[in-house]
Amino acid sequence: MTTLYGMADSGNCYKPRLLMAKLGIPFTNVEVSSHTGDTRKPDYVAKNPNAMVPLLELDDGRRLAESNAILLYLAEGTRFLPSDRFERALAYQWLFFEQYSHEPYIAVRRALLTFPERARDATPERLATTLERGNKALGVMEQRLAASPFFAGGYSVADIALYAYTHDAGAGGFDLGAYPAVSAWLKRVEADPGHVPMDWLP
Ligand SMILES: N[C@@H](CCC(=O)N[C@@H](CS)C(=O)NCC(=O)O)C(=O)O
Known part of the structure; x- marks a missing residue:
């Protein structure tokens, strides 16, 4: 299943959560918080060298960072990305x-x-x-x-x-x-x- 590494009180992480909810895409949410320093821990930095959330991990293991790039990926072919x-x-x-x-x-x-x-x-x-x-x-x-x-x-x-x-x-x-x-x-x-x-x- 798709996994979203994110932080509950981050607007950047809210963006993909909101779009996946609207699209009905099932996903597992993994909390990785900057409050606790988890974004800077080696196991997370190995996934995202930029040490930030959100990070989307696809079923096949490919990963995508940057909230707005994630939005564009998820929105492809839907009403959320204008066709014009x-x-x-x-x-x-x-x-x-x-x-x-x-x-x-x-x-x-x-x-x-x-x-x-x-x-x-x-x-x-x-x-x-x-x-x-x-x-x-x-x-x-x-x-x-x-x-x-x-x-x-x-x-x-x-x-x-x-x-x-x-x-x-x-x-x-x-x-x-x-x-x-x-x-x-x-x-x-x-x-x-x-x-x-x-x-x-x-
Ligand atoms: N340009 C990035 C910014 C992401 C960002 O600022 N994430 C913050 C949480 S909102 C973060 O992970 N900070 C990590 C830290 O401060 O250790 C995006 O849009 O995804």
């Missing part, structure tokens, strides 16, 4: 945006404020930078979602990737009330059939 060439490129655009302009600020600020082992990194400068850049990312999303119900045509991997940390941005000190189009989109994502919350496990 331009909409598919838009989905890629928003996946890259998520990793470069969103996750490093919105997810990291949440980790700095809520993960005990990250508390020493939560300097005033780091908190200020992540707040400013995270709000910039939310502003970009607000502009897109004021004009379009989803990021790339219909509901797609782009929405899953951006939902993962945006829905819990409040834990990182972001005020989602200032972003009405983003808030309305969160509800649309949650209303899509088969949605499961972040703490869902198979």
Whole structure:
């Protein structure tokens, strides 16, 4: 059976869990947590030299890292990857945006404020930078979602990737009330059939 190495409270790991739940793909979940240092232990690093979760392991033993690459692999041939060439490129655009302009600020600020082992990194400068850049990312999303119900045509991997940390941005000190189009989109994502919350496990 497919195995997902992941962390329960990681948005990056929630992305493949959410998509596999929606697609009805059975999988075994193996908790490998950075809180306990398990992501850096030799037996796990032998599987993923980048020492991070999520990691998808297929039945035949092949492994795939990077949450958005895993989403694209799982979504192939499904409604979650647009068939139109331009909409598919838009989905890629928003996946890259998520990793470069969103996750490093919105997810990291949440980790700095809520993960005990990250508390020493939560300097005033780091908190200020992540707040400013995270709000910039939310502003970009607000502009897109004021004009379009989803990021790339219909509901797609782009929405899953951006939902993962945006829905819990409040834990990182972001005020989602200032972003009405983003808030309305969160509800649309949650209303899509088969949605499961972040703490869902198979
Ligand atoms: N770009 C990677 C980022 C993954 C990532 O940041 N994973 C964190 C958990 S959310 C991790 O494994 N950290 C390991 C550690 O800090 O030891 C992805 O999208 O999969």
